[in-house]
Amino acid sequence: MSFRAALNIADLHRIAKKRLPRVAYEFLAGGVEDDVTLANNRAVFERIRFRPRTLVNVAARSQQVDIFGRTFNCPFGIAPTGAAGLYGFAADIALARAARDAGIPFVLSTASFEPLEKVAREAAGGALWFQLYMSKDRDAAKALVLRALEAGYEALVMTSDVVVQANREYNTRNGFTIPFRMNLSNMIDGALHPRWLCDVFLRTLFDSGVPRFRNLDTNTGGRIIAKPIEEFRTQRETLNWDDVRWLREIWPRKLYVKGVLRADDAQHAADSGADGIFISNHGGRQLDGAISPIEALPEIRAAAGRRLTLMVDSGFRRGSDIVKALALGADMVFVGRATLYGIAAGGEPGAAHAINILRTEIHRVMALLGCSSIRELTPDILACPDLALTPDAPAGEAISGRRVRAI
Numbered sequence: 331m332s333f334r335a336a337l338n339i340a341d342l343h344r345i346a347k348k349r350l351p352r353v354a355y356e357f358l359a360g361g362v363e364d365d366v367t368l369a370n371n372r373a374v375f376e377r378i379r380f381r382p383r384t385l386v387n388v389a390a391r392s393q394q395v396d397i398f399g400r401t402f403n404c405p406f407g408i409a410p411t412g413a414a415g416l417y418g419f420a421a422d423i424a425l426a427r428a429a430r431d432a433g434i435p436f437v438l439s440t441a442s443f444e445p446l447e448k449v450a451r452e453a454a455g456g457a458l459w460f461q462l463y464m465s466k467d468r469d470a471a472k473a474l475v476l477r478a479l480e481a482g483y484e485a486l487v488m489t490s491d492v493v494v495q496a497n498r499e500y501n502t503r504n505g506f507t508i509p510f511r512m513n514l515s516n517m518i519d520g521a522l523h524p525r526w527l528c529d530v531f532l533r534t535l536f537d538s539g540v541p542r543f544r545n546l547d548t549n550t551g552g553r554i555i556a557k558p559i560e561e562f563r564t565q566r567e568t569l570n571w572d573d574v575r576w577l578r579e580i581w582p583r584k585l586y587v588k589g590v591l592r593a594d595d596a597q598h599a600a601d602s603g604a605d606g607i608f609i610s611n612h613g614g615r616q617l618d619g620a621i622s623p624i625e626a627l628p629e630i631r632a633a634a635g636r637r638l639t640l641m642v643d644s645g646f647r648r649g650s651d652i653v654k655a656l657a658l659g660a661d662m663v664f665v666g667r668a669t670l671y672g673i674a675a676g677g678e679p680g681a682a683h684a685i686n687i688l689r690t691e692i693h694r695v696m697a698l699l700g701c702s703s704i705r706e707l708t709p710d711i712l713a714c715p716d717l718a719l720t721p722d723a724p725a726g727e728a729i730s731g732r733r734v735r736a737i
Contacts, residue, residue, distance in 0.1 A: 331345055339668045350416075353505070370621075407663075464489070575602045607641065
């Protein structure tokens, strides 16, 4: 099945699963431990129902959103995803270009196989943000932050929820490591997936060597040392809000904290100088049993008021999912696996197809709801008693220009 025949993200998922060897697929699609959080990220959307308006002229619908004075064509962007190069050749560059062409933001992960400077060059003209896995080694962290600043990244996204390495048991079973090493099992599995072996792994190997986290490479004695990300994560347990304040001092552009699931932590982010937060449980890949971002969103929106822009990720697979989050108070949604499935299924055109699927679904849902603009997506179009919605509450103004719903 060609990616062009995919009608939804689930179709792209199925194609990706067939094309990827087990070690790559399970790292992409898996959660952590018993996948309780992963499953709940999807199940929560089913508990939210729409209350559509009817006989509304919706012929001139627009999905445009304004975030800190920059207008984006759609209310979603591409989330940072580590080791994306396992799913397509130069995947981060392909994702950044697809985002640029669609007029949406792209967040590059620290754990990219592509140097951040190369991504900025190859996707020039797009809205590029950089995700930082913070190290307690402030010299190393500062060097990485200044590289992103010099390369022109517009925002810094500090991930806060990877205090220790998650218990992803499938990685242990599959012998998954970065820098990537092929064991006998992986070699056999790779040979059974010749398209991936030739178009992704061998092409990467011949182009730039063994896949590794190039933004963490260091010069030692005139030679390049490829660090595993675990080394960069050392002493992560000691990080605190003082580290966010330190980042605020050295980063002059927009600063986000990613991994927030509580209203009090949102307040801490604002107090520490962050411009916004990503409400996220890391796609269900860190703490099994954590609440979903959608469950946390109403409380955080009510508490944040005008102080923060609210991004949300984890579990989004449909345009209707995105619409529900926007109606609950999110300023923008970010998708990760959805566009990676597109990359695995068809490279850059596959990622563009995934973006277009979501954009088309949002356009259709807005019409069926009787809404012509993102501003009109308010809680009164939803029915979700378990989130304690109060659709008739007074509204205010958010710093991004979106309306804030008191929930």
